[in-house]
Amino acid sequence: MYNLRTHYPALQDYTYLNTAAHGLISTVVVDYKASLNHELLHHPAYFAERRTPFMNEVRNSLSSYLDSHYHLTALVSNFSLAFNALLEGIPATKKFLLVKGDYPSVNWPVEARKFQCCYADLNASLEENIWQACEQHQPDFLALSIVQYISGIRISLKFLKDLKVQFPDLIIIADGTQYIGVEEFRFRESGIDILAASCYKWLDAGDGNAFITFKEDVVERIKPKFTGFNSVQDFKNDRGSFMGHFEPGHQDMMAFGGLQKAVEFCDEYGMQHIEKQIKILTDAAMDAFTQRNLLKPEVTARDRHSSIFNISGDEVLMERLSDQNIIVSQRGDGLRVSFSYYNSMDDLHRLLDVIDSH
Template identity: 25%
Template structure:
């Protein structure tokens, strides 16, 4: 029996979500056109409204996209190409590479201790290099560093800089409130902490950004939406058919998270993280970052010993072994008992 500490790689789908997906495809096997029309009429706008409520924003700022990579690449096509961009040098490649491959003028902010990204360092670069756009992950995929995007949003507004956030490692794990001091753009895939499987993502974009950088893609689906809802041009980012199967799973998982409450999920995840850190302090493990909870998410990484990853795998512990790091990630379905088993294995 394995213990799953790998949500940062891919979140577990509930049995209820699996049943939802099977039921939808059963309907498609009997009368596909009716099933398609029925789902869109009953769930499309309802799900958008639920997502807007989940992150506390206007529904007109929300679009469904296939994944974060799609979203950032489509946004880049709307830029002029001469913008000065600030990236974190070790951020997720799918965020950095589109800017690099399109030959933008890029400045990189560095970390300290392989972990901390200092807002003071970002501010220095904003002033020195007259940065136009900051693009950065809220939670770092390698280390779990949790950037204070509220403070970063304020900082970017102070310097008239646009802010794009990759929220793939935070959406579904941390409470988000975009009612005020939100980033200009927030993009996230749903297959990790939202536990909604592959093929769907969320795009949030405010009016100011979309007015400055209007979408340059379109299709029959998006054109029809914008004609019906001219006050929501973000729908242009939905040019083709939507992934009803993936969105049906997302709708089920979103209801589940609302029943538990995202506040309790975040609290639970961070309590597990704190418990884990406290109990490995005396072990000869190379922790990335400090043992306190400052700027922590529920992702914890240690430097990989040659045999440790294999030993954990042999003992049924599912983690990620990547970039010379062993990464643990704790979500709402993990328990203290599971952590005790992990800690016992590490002590052995």
């Protein structure tokens, strides 16, 4: 079992409650990326020849972690590029259902392309709002974040499965950036048709790596346009040209090596331990914040919440927290606090001590 305090040196100096903004990077990932740079420095020919099998190894590790199809999983530099590439392959006549106030990188690219859009309100009845919007507007696509980046409201994954049963022609596109890495997830068993995520947050993989993965039955409904030399290399036989359009050019081996090592770190530490620790902290934080009236009614009224909270607080409280080396973010009209598996109950108590003395 890893000693997390050893592998995340920042935890020695800070109470880091800001994974929703950027996950910490472990010494395991840093050391591995350094070894790859050393290899490039001293053995460039071998390094260049190894690129394709190396990226295939990363893809294999990631698809196993996600329970996604290897041949339908693309390695991309960030969520936004993957999502924009996806949208370029969707006819402009299609209708999208979006969530009001969702992450700008989800809503803005859809709206900018002038797709016909309808919206579901973001409140305690999010699932009901989406269901009613589907019945009323009959959208072709639903695009949303699994976890909302400001409030931390999390869509029910069971609901998405039920929604898919009721509306089988609806294509569900999910941004998993604030979710993947929090708990065990099986893409092929989910109601999600297309999943994309940047991996620098809850997977703690560092910057420059992300993925997009597809269910087999939606591929024919997408006509991607992005292309490049890499779009036709090594895809002709085992993965097809479709996925090549999402990997049109050069990929950073250091960035994706970090992703592979981060996935291995999660596997070795154990997703069951990660999920358990996050749930313990989430439940305790929900109780503590609710008792202090720090959360909005749309959050406290829901049965289950994510590990992201937006608590009542102003710049004065933000400064007091910063003075105590407690790292959070100002988001919306409050302070966003997020708990990862490398956090502890002591971290929550330090936060509450400052809040209670405010």
